[in-house]
Amino acid sequence: MNERAVRPAVRGNSNDHVRRHNLSTILGLVHHGRGMSRSQLTQAMGLNRSTIAALVTELVDRDLVREEDAESTFQVGRPSPMVRPSSTPVGLALNPEIDAITLGVVGLGGEVLTTVRHSLTAPPTAEQAVEITAGMIESLQPALGSAHRITGIGVAVPGLVRERDGLVRLAPHLNWHDEPFAKMLQVATGVPVRAANDARLGGRAESAFGGGRGLRDMIYFNGSPSGIGGGIITGGSPLAGADGYAGELGHTMVNPYGMACHCGAVGCLETEVRRDRLLEVTGLGAEDAAGLATALTASSDAMVEAEVGRQLGYLGVALRNTINLLNPQLIVLGGFLADLMDADPSRLGNLGSNRPLAASRQSVDIRPAELGADLLMIGGAELAFESLIADPAAF
Amino acid sequence: MNERAVRPAVRGNSNDHVRRHNLSTILGLVHHGRGMSRSQLTQAMGLNRSTIAALVTELVDRDLVREEDAESTFQVGRPSPMVRPSSTPVGLALNPEIDAITLGVVGLGGEVLTTVRHSLTAPPTAEQAVEITAGMIESLQPALGSAHRITGIGVAVPGLVRERDGLVRLAPHLNWHDEPFAKMLQVATGVPVRAANDARLGGRAESAFGGGRGLRDMIYFNGSPSGIGGGIITGGSPLAGADGYAGELGHTMVNPYGMACHCGAVGCLETEVRRDRLLEVTGLGAEDAAGLATALTASSDAMVEAEVGRQLGYLGVALRNTINLLNPQLIVLGGFLADLMDADPSRLGNLGSNRPLAASRQSVDIRPAELGADLLMIGGAELAFESLIADPAAF
DNA sequence: TCAATATGTTGCCAACGCAACCAAATTGCC
DNA sequence: GGCAATTTGGTTGCGTTGGCAACATATTGA
Numbered sequence: 001m002n003e004r005a006v007r008p009a010v011r012g013n014s015n016d017h018v019r020r021h022n023l024s025t026i027l028g029l030v031h032h033g034r035g036m037s038r039s040q041l042t043q044a045m046g047l048n049r050s051t052i053a054a055l056v057t058e059l060v061d062r063d064l065v066r067e068e069d070a071e072s073t074f075q076v077g078r079p080s081p082m083v084r085p086s087s088t089p090v091g092l093a094l095n096p097e098i099d100a101i102t103l104g105v106v107g108l109g110g111e112v113l114t115t116v117r118h119s120l121t122a123p124p125t126a127e128q129a130v131e132i133t134a135g136m137i138e139s140l141q142p143a144l145g146s147a148h149r150i151t152g153i154g155v156a157v158p159g160l161v162r163e164r165d166g167l168v169r170l171a172p173h174l175n176w177h178d179e180p181f182a183k184m185l186q187v188a189t190g191v192p193v194r195a196a197n198d199a200r201l202g203g204r205a206e207s208a209f210g211g212g213r214g215l216r217d218m219i220y221f222n223g224s225p226s227g228i229g230g231g232i233i234t235g236g237s238p239l240a241g242a243d244g245y246a247g248e249l250g251h252t253m254v255n256p257y258g259m260a261c262h263c264g265a266v267g268c269l270e271t272e273v274r275r276d277r278l279l280e281v282t283g284l285g286a287e288d289a290a291g292l293a294t295a296l297t298a299s300s301d302a303m304v305e306a307e308v309g310r311q312l313g314y315l316g317v318a319l320r321n322t323i324n325l326l327n328p329q330l331i332v333l334g335g336f337l338a339d340l341m342d343a344d345p346s347r348l349g350n351l352g353s354n355r356p357l358a359a360s361r362q363s364v365d366i367r368p369a370e371l372g373a374d375l376l377m378i379g380g381a382e383l384a385f386e387s388l389i390a391d392p393a394a395f
Numbered sequence: 396m397n398e399r400a401v402r403p404a405v406r407g408n409s410n411d412h413v414r415r416h417n418l419s420t421i422l423g424l425v426h427h428g429r430g431m432s433r434s435q436l437t438q439a440m441g442l443n444r445s446t447i448a449a450l451v452t453e454l455v456d457r458d459l460v461r462e463e464d465a466e467s468t469f470q471v472g473r474p475s476p477m478v479r480p481s482s483t484p485v486g487l488a489l490n491p492e493i494d495a496i497t498l499g500v501v502g503l504g505g506e507v508l509t510t511v512r513h514s515l516t517a518p519p520t521a522e523q524a525v526e527i528t529a530g531m532i533e534s535l536q537p538a539l540g541s542a543h544r545i546t547g548i549g550v551a552v553p554g555l556v557r558e559r560d561g562l563v564r565l566a567p568h569l570n571w572h573d574e575p576f577a578k579m580l581q582v583a584t585g586v587p588v589r590a591a592n593d594a595r596l597g598g599r600a601e602s603a604f605g606g607g608r609g610l611r612d613m614i615y616f617n618g619s620p621s622g623i624g625g626g627i628i629t630g631g632s633p634l635a636g637a638d639g640y641a642g643e644l645g646h647t648m649v650n651p652y653g654m655a656c657h658c659g660a661v662g663c664l665e666t667e668v669r670r671d672r673l674l675e676v677t678g679l680g681a682e683d684a685a686g687l688a689t690a691l692t693a694s695s696d697a698m699v700e701a702e703v704g705r706q707l708g709y710l711g712v713a714l715r716n717t718i719n720l721l722n723p724q725l726i727v728l729g730g731f732l733a734d735l736m737d738a739d740p741s742r743l744g745n746l747g748s749n750r751p752l753a754a755s756r757q758s759v760d761i762r763p764a765e766l767g768a769d770l771l772m773i774g775g776a777e778l779a780f781e782s783l784i785a786d787p788a789a790f
Numbered sequence: 791t792c793a794a795t796a797t798g799t800t801g802c803c804a805a806c807g808c809a810a811c812c813a814a815a816t817t818g819c820c
Numbered sequence: 821g822g823c824a825a826t827t828t829g830g831t832t833g834c835g836t837t838g839g840c841a842a843c844a845t846a847t848t849g850a
Contacts, residue, residue, distance in 0.1 A: 018413055018806090018837065048839050053798070078796035078846045162756050169754045232720075235633050241629070242612045242758045243724025248719040251752060253712050255651065264750040265715060315417075317648050320660060321716060325627075326645040327636025338816065342618045355659040357646060359555045359564045365635045411838090413806060434828065449830065464813090465828095472827025520798050683810040 021054050022047070023392045024184050027108075030065050031084050031389060032208050033107040037080035037301040056083055063088045066107070071098035081212030085109040089388060089395070090144070092153040092191070093380025094133055095198065098123040098173050103136045105144065108385065110209045110376045113308055116140065126168070126179035151395065153185060155195035155204075156376040158226060162367025163244025166195035171264060172309045200247050201379030202369075203231015204238050205254055206332045209378055210370040218330040220369070221249055221315075228270040230325065245341070252321055255312040257364070272314040275336040281307045292336060296343035309338055312347045316354040321362055323356035333367045334375065338368035418787045421450055422503075425460050425478050426784060428601050429504040432465065433477035433570045438440055444446035451478055459482045459787055473609070484783060484790070485539070487548040488775025489528055489585070490593065493518040493568050498531045501538065503780065507603045511535065521563070521574035529583045546790065548580060549778025550557030550590035551597075551771040553621060558639025561590035567657060568621050586692065589778040590633045594619070595642050596774030597764075598626015599633050601727045603772055605765040614717055615726040615764070616710075616733035620681070623665040628720065649712040667709040670731040676702045687731060691738035708737055712747040718751035718759055736763060754780040 009081030022045070022195030022304065029036055029044060035285035036044070061067045068082040085108030092105040101124065105114040116136055121181055133189045159171025166182020186193040203220030212218040216236040223230050232239040239246050251263050279286065281304045282295040296308060319331060333341050341348055348366050355361065371378060372388070417440070420607045423437060424431055431439070433452030437447045461481050465474030480503030488499040496519065500509040510730045512532055519527065539545070554566025561577020581588040598615030607613040611631040627634040634641050645656050645665035653662030674681065677690040688693050691703060714726060728736050736743055744763050750756065766773060783790055 022838090050798070050799080050840085051838055054838090070599070078794095078848085080796060142545060160752065162754075234631075234636070235631075239629050239634075241755070242724040243722060243754065245722040245752065245755045245758075246629075246720065246724075248752055248755070251719040251748070254714050256649075256712070263752055266749075269558075317651070321647050322720070323644040324718065325641065325717070326634070327640040329637040349456070354648065354661075357555065357643055357658050358639065358642045359557075359638065360636070360643070363640075372822085386620065411805080413837095417806090437828090444828070445809085445832095446832080449807085469817080470827080471817045471825070473829070526810095632823060768802050 005081045008043045008302035011099065020391050020393060022051075024390055026052075026055055026083075027064055028389050029061060029112070030059075030085055031108050031385065032213075034209075035068075035082050035084040036041060037082050041082035041083065048311055048371060057394060062392065062395065064388075064395070082096040086151055088147065089151050089385075090148045091151050091381035091384030091388075092137065093155055093377040093384065094155045094185075095126060095380065096129045096133075096174065097158060098166065101129060101132050103133060103137070103140070104343055104380065105148075106230070106381035106384070109197075110205075110378045110381065112377050112381075114140070114143065115374075115377060119155045121210075123174050126176055126181050126184060129181070130184045130188050133185060135364070137189055137191075150191055151388045152194065152388075153189065154201070154380035154385075155181065155185065156198040156380045157181065157195055158198050158224070158244055159369075161195050161197050163194070163196050163240055166193060167193065169245075170183075192387065194386065196244060196383060197229060197247065198222075198376055199229025199249075200231040200238065200244075200382065201381075202229075202334055202371075203233060203247065203332075204370055204376045204382045205232075205375050205379035206334070206369055207233045207238070211332050211367050212330055212377075214239055215329045217326065217328045218332060219249075219326060219328045219330070220332045220334060221318075221337050223273070223275060223333070223335035223340070224335075225275050225289070227271060228337070234326065234328075249322065250318075252318045254317040269314060273337075273340070277307060278336065278340070279310070286354060289336070291381045293339035293342050308340065311380045312344055313354075315340065316348060319366070320347065320354040320356045322381070323360050327360045331364060332369050334364065334369035334371075341366070341368055405622075411457045411632075415485045415788060416444075417450055418454060419785055421447070422454060422459055423784050424740065425480055426503050426505070426780065427608075428505075430463075430479040432475040432479050433462075436478065453479075454787060457787060457790065459783075459790070466632025467561060483542065483544055484599050484780075485543045486546050486779030486786065487532065487581075487777035488772040488779065489548055489550045490771045490775065491519060491524045491528075491550070491569065492553060495688050496524060496527050496531070497772070498535070499762050499769070499775065500526060500535065500543075501772055501776035501779070505773045505776065508774075509535070509771060510769075511539065519567050521571055521579060522575050524569075524576070525579045525583050528580060528739055529595065532584055532586075545586055547587040547589065547779035548584065548733075548782075549596070549775035549781075550576065550588065550595040552576065553593050553619070554606060554640075555643075556590050556592050558589070558635055561588060563590065568569070571574060575578055587782065591778055591780065592624060593617075593624075593771055593774075595626040595639075596788075597729055597766075597770045598642065598727075598773035598774075600766055600770050601729070601764055602626075602628045602633070605770075606669050606727050606762050607625045608724055610721045610724045612721070613727060614644075614723045615727045615729060616713075616722060616732050618670060618728070618735070620647070620670050620684070620731075620732035620763045623668060623732070629721065629723075644713060646715045647708040647716055664709060664713045668706045668732075669737070672702060673706070673731065673735070674753065685733070688734035688737050691734055699753045703735065703738045704710075705743070707739055708736065711743060714743065715749040715751045716760070718755050722755045723759055726759060726761045727764050727771065728761065729766075733763035736761070 011160045045325045074353050091106050101118045103116045137360050148152050160169040168176050168179045168181045182193040182195040199222040202222050206212050206220050218232040218233045222377050230247040230249035254269050255267035259271045261268035283297050356358045454777035460478050462475040486501050490497045496513045498511045501507050555564040563571050563574045563576045575592040577588040594617040597617050601607050601615050613628045615626040625644035626640045627642050646663045648662050648666045654666045656663035656666045
């Protein structure tokens with residue numbers, strides 16, 4: 001709650017601010033809870049019943065939430081109507097990758113309505129990605145019809161993104177350097193665009209709708225074919241850092257005698273813990289990656305066991321460091337890191353020679369991710385909904 | 396139904412909260428800025444002049460701030476009076492150590508008014524520390540007189556502290572285990588007590604009044620005789636983690652083939668980067684520690700150079716990890732880590748094989764601490780003032 | 791049937807911050 | 821020295837918001 005001198009604490013009419021804050025809080029609760037009864041809202045916010053009623057009515061009028069008949073709660077008393085997200089506002093989530101561009105239509109409440117995948121034969125330039133995306137949105141328009149309203153586009157970029165303005169500083173696999181992607185796409189589509197690192201958005205998705213629901217301090221580790229990234233949630237909100245680059249868990253030093261990383265340093269987590277090596281030792285191809293988890297647990301091969309042990313050891317170092325540094329309640333492992341954990345669940349449970357401080361260790365749980373393929377769509381939509389939820393009355 | 400008794404996770408906002416928030420913001424600005432003119436407050440907060448006037452008047456009536464004649468600004472227009480922290484409210488800062496207990500009286504604005512040091516021949520038990528502290532406060536009372544009012548006590552503990560309730564989980568050098576120190580001291584003195592890790596409080600002090608003034612994302616590394624700790628500020632407020640244990644930078648893994656740490660892990664930063672080794676190679680005793688900086692820079696001894704290089708290398712690993720993880724604007728080195736940096740300033744400037752990601756590296760500055768001996772007194776007082784600043788009208 | 795727990799609606803009150811006005815104080819130009 | 825321009829302080833009345841109380845109503849379970 002500490003306001004800093006550098007930024008105005010309050011702007012404009014503060015009566016408006018109260019209203020805005022309350023509308024925002026209700027919409028946020030309904031969005032992240034996928035629906036709450038009025039009495040739950042009243043309790044959660046500590047406001048008067050009549051105040052909640054007035055606020056909910058305004059959100060209904062603005063077509064941002066709708067009220068449904070009460071669910072049977074088997075409780076004494078008059079049932080409280082459910083307040084659910086309206087299906088009218090939708091956020092678009094975009095994920096440009098080397099072999100495809102994926103676009104999702106996501107409703108409030110984090111429900112993925114549609115996903116469209118545009119396959120590519122070569123990594124797209126930023127210009128191509130903008131053009132293709134604009135076309136995909138164009139072709140979605142009839143399906144969306146007038147029943148939906150697009151609130152924004154959230155782009156999950158496999159690279160470093162300056163979140164302030166959506167400048168892609170570096171996306172090595174796409175070979176993008178300093179591309180003002182958010183601005184380009186906004187000009188092309190006329191829709192507000194925000195962009196962020198993909199793993200960071202995955203973390204937001206797991207925090208909002210996955211294993212981190214309701215937790216204030218969690219860390220998401222994402223293992224992708226091209227490396228390891230992460231997203232940190234502290235105090236209930238995503239940790240961005242000065243420019244939005246925070247969460248680069250893949251570049252934690254785990255082996256001083258390890259290989260040089262493409263980032264210029266030595267012994268980074270992502271040079272030691274790699275999906276391709278796991279596929280290699282299990283004899284799988286990149287196209288069989290879905291079977292990696294079963295292959296790892298089923299295997300009794302010594303080579304496989306050794307590689308799994310080696311990688312889990314390095315992962316443990318990174319876990320220990322982050323637990324000591326951030327004292328999270330939960331660590332969520334996504335992508336192939338979840339497969340790796342499944343291959344020897346006890347190993348990460350007691351971190352052996354990588355013991356975090358006992359007190360911090362006691363309060364943390366390490367679990368695989370709950371959200372699956374839709375992770376980045378949900379995370380991207382969080383970005384797309386952000387300004388709507390921050391100020392529902394402005395829409 | 397009395398909702399105010401409970402503290403729900405998400406709170407709504409009401410008119411009362413607006414007032415409280417605005418009073419709090421003004422008092423926080425005046426405290427951290429050590430005084431601001433009314434017009435500056437108006438600009439910083441974006442509120443109406445008359446509103447600021449009413450708020451400042453209330454704070455003056457409550458004897459939390461005072462108004463002084465305007466300073467000459469050489470600007471056209473009617474001069475705006477300076478709003479400065481009142482000298483009435485004082486926070487007490489306590490720092491129990493193995494060889495002494497230090498108690499400070501600190502005014503709003505972070506001004507250390509008095510410091511009393513009680514030397515010890517043996518590390519105190521928690522009970523002894525409480526007793527001694529109560530006596531020290533008692534003997535301070537006449538000096539304080541009725542002109543000052545104690546708002547609280549903030550304890551800087553060399554160990555792990557659960558910030559929620561001030562339980563000292565482990566203070567190895569004091570040999571305290573699970574001591575409810577804050578509660579004990581509160582019962583003994585009748586004054587609200589909060590406790591936190593010493594390095595975390597050092598970070599808050601540097602953030603509020605040192606090199607981190609006005610920055611939203613910074614990290615403080617503290618090198619003490621007994622180890623390395625740290626404090627993290629993100630988004631303008633201290634990062635606590637689930638229980639307040641966040642910031643244990645001393646237990647970052649920097650050398651997998653290093654020594655076993657007392658924490659149970661191997662190769663922690665604080666087992667490799669140690670003040671006692673620096674004193675040893677420079678031929679200094681523990682009592683000459685103040686001369687360490689000059690000894691290190693003056694020395695041309697190869698042994699010294701090698702040890703400095705070795706320790707800077709390991710420190711670099713920890714810096715790289717935290718920069719990649721948290722993308723701070725500033726890293727402040729305190730204690731003997733500042734001496735270490737001074738011995739070879741260029742070394743940490745370009746981190747060599749410990750290169751953080753270029754984008755994150757560009758936005759970070761690495762500097763020695765600005766605050767000296769009063770660091771923990773100022774940091775402790777921040778804790779003591781916290782509830783006052785959060786709700787000035789309650790006092 | 792009654793008690794308990796909800797919601798809906800209405801009217802009133804207190805509090806907040808703002809706009810508008812006038813007064814005051816300082817700088818800079820003539 | 822005088823005057824305009826500029827900036828801020830002081831005071832008052834206004835609009836908005838949320839809290840609260842009171843009463844009617846809906847639903848469940850004993």
